[in-house]
Amino acid sequence: SQQGEEDPQALSIQEGENATMNCSYKTSINNLQWYRQNSGRGLVHLILIRSNEREKHSGRLRVTLDTSKKSSSLLITASRAADTASYFCATGYNFNKFYFGSGTKLNVKP
Amino acid sequence: GAVVSQHPSWVICKSGTSVKIECRSLDFQATTMFWYRQFPKQSLMLMATSNEGSKATYEQGVEKDKFLINHASLTLSTLTVTSAHPEDSSFYICSASGQHEQFFGPGTRLTVL
Numbered sequence: 320s321q322q323g324e325e326d327p328q329a330l331s332i333q334e335g336e337n338a339t340m341n342c343s344y345k346t347s348i349n350n351l352q353w354y355r356q357n358s359g360r361g362l363v364h365l366i367l368i369r370s371n372e373r374e375k376h377s378g379r380l381r382v383t384l385d386t387s388k389k390s391s392s393l394l395i396t397a398s399r400a401a402d403t404a405s406y407f408c409a410t411g412y413n414f415n416k417f418y419f420g421s422g423t424k425l426n427v428k429p
Numbered sequence: 430g431a432v433v434s435q436h437p438s439w440v441i442c443k444s445g446t447s448v449k450i451e452c453r454s455l456d457f458q459a460t461t462m463f464w465y466r467q468f469p470k471q472s473l474m475l476m477a478t479s480n481e482g483s484k485a486t487y488e489q490g491v492e493k494d495k496f497l498i499n500h501a502s503l504t505l506s507t508l509t510v511t512s513a514h515p516e517d518s519s520f521y522i523c524s525a526s527g528q529h530e531q532f533f534g535p536g537t538r539l540t541v542l
Contacts, residue, residue, distance in 0.1 A: 352530070361522065362473075377542040390496035409471060416463065417524070417531055 323389075325408060325420040329340050338421040339396040342408035343388075346348075349412050351384055353393050354403045356422075362407070400429040431457045433525050435534035442513055443542055448510045450537045452523030458503035459525035464496075467520040467536075479506040482507040 323344035332338055344351070353365040368375045368384045368391065375382045381394040391408055407425045409417040432455040441450050452462055460481045465473040477487040477498055484497035497509040506525075510517050522536040 354533075359520070359538070362533045364530070364533075367530060409473075411531070415461065415526060416475065416478055418475060419465075422472045424470075 323410070323418075323420050325406075325410075325423045327423060328421065329426070331428065332398055334398060336398055336401055338398050338402070338427070340393045340406050340425070342391045342393070342420045344391075344408070344410045344418075346410070346418075347391065347412065348386075350410075350412040351361070351382075351391050352409045352411070352417070353380075353391075354379075354383060354407045354409060354419075355385055356407065357404045365423040378405045395425075398425075398427045400427050403427045431455075433523065433532045433534040435514040435521075435537050438535065439540075441540045441542065442455045444480050444514055445512055447509055449507055450515055450521055450523075450539075450541060452506045452508070452525070454504045454527060454528055454532070455526070457527060459506075459509040459527075460503060461526045462500060462506040463524045463526075463531070464498065464506075464508050465522045465524070465536045467522060469520075472503070473522060474510075481506075488508050510539065513539070515541045517541050 325342045348401040350372045352367045354362040366377045368382050379396045384391045405422045407422045411417040434453045436451045462479040464476045467473045478489045479498045479500040481500045487493045500506040518541045520536050524531045524533045
């Protein structure tokens with residue numbers, strides 16, 4: 320990808336389990352965002368974390384950011400079948416010119 | 430959040446023809462818009478930055494003569510795929526910069542036969 324990599328590339332879990340996805344990036348940023356994309360659809364914004372933040376929560380989502388390691392993680396707790404989608408991190412500077420990671424395809428089995 | 434629309438949502442065209450895709454910010458003014466391309470099962474790749482009233486800035490490897498971008502007003506940017514070929518078939522997504530975040534359009538699926 321233009322900016323970095325996500326791992327795993329694909330993740331298959333049972334409903335109720337937690338899902339963790341990791342994102343690494345290359346350049347300096349001041350914000351990082353996570354998006355989900357259902358197959359063939361547009362992007363849905365999930366959560367924004369700024370470079371001066373280390374952790375952020377939103378409902379069942381927990382995002383961490385380690386700027387020294389240039390990495391972020393997205394944790395989805397108590398996953399549901401409806402969480403099945405591709406998840407992308409996007410990094411930017413001053414909300415300008417976002418670069419996307421390679422994405423993680425999550426499959427939550429009912 | 431702010432709304433960004435794209436038109437058309439999908440288009441099928443013959444090889445060699447040109448296709449225009451519109452991106453509109455419906456409830457705010459966007460001096461800067463961005464165009465992305467996404468091939469099947471891949472991530473979004475930034476193609477270019479569209480600046481209102483000036484030339485677009487293209488990412489490395491993107492042909493500016495093939496992907497013409499016009500940002501004539503604060504609410505509209507257009508991407509024209511010229512002389513389209515089957516390898517241009519992709520999902521094209523635009524975004525517009527707000528004050529504190531970017532807002533993405535729903536995407537346009539282009540199929541070139």
